[in-house]
Amino acid sequence: MKRISGKNLILIGFMGTGKTEVGRLLAESLGRRLVDTDRLIVEREGKPVREIFQDRGEAYFRQVEKKIIGELSGQSGLVVSSGGGVVLDADNVARLRESGYVVWLDAAITDLEARLAGDTTRPLLAGNTDLAKLYGERRPFYRNAAHVRVDTTGKPPLAVAAEIIERIRGGT
């Protein structure tokens, strides 16, 4: 682990890039605790993300998310799977980058469209969201926040996790 030692390992990226599953595999392989920011928000609020957006609005969700990022950034040795929108807030980005190694899971839009088809849990996909447009708007934020980008297109989560471990062990 020479590149990250005790620091946090943070996964960022668009919805459907596999942050939760890859995070789970990384935590297992590295013997670290996994924290999934969406899951923490759901636990604290006692309702699914979709309902939080519906009842309290996106701004409220972002406030809770920001508080959680602040808390996690004060801890070390975690694997953090973050929600796709954390990078929209500059304070979140600064905190995450200070607290660890930030890995951007990216994927081709065609892959994301396939992975997200029929999803009813994500509020940003409700209605006729232009996924390609949102993806295009988000990419500069992920690029700006990340220490490294990993292309997950066509790769199973296990292969992605192995690639990340290779990188943090000092490979490419």
Ligand code: S3P
């Ligand atoms: C969001 C992504 C979701 C969740 C919320 C908002 C976003 O997380 O935090 O629906 O703004 O991209 P996933 O990236 O885990 O789907």
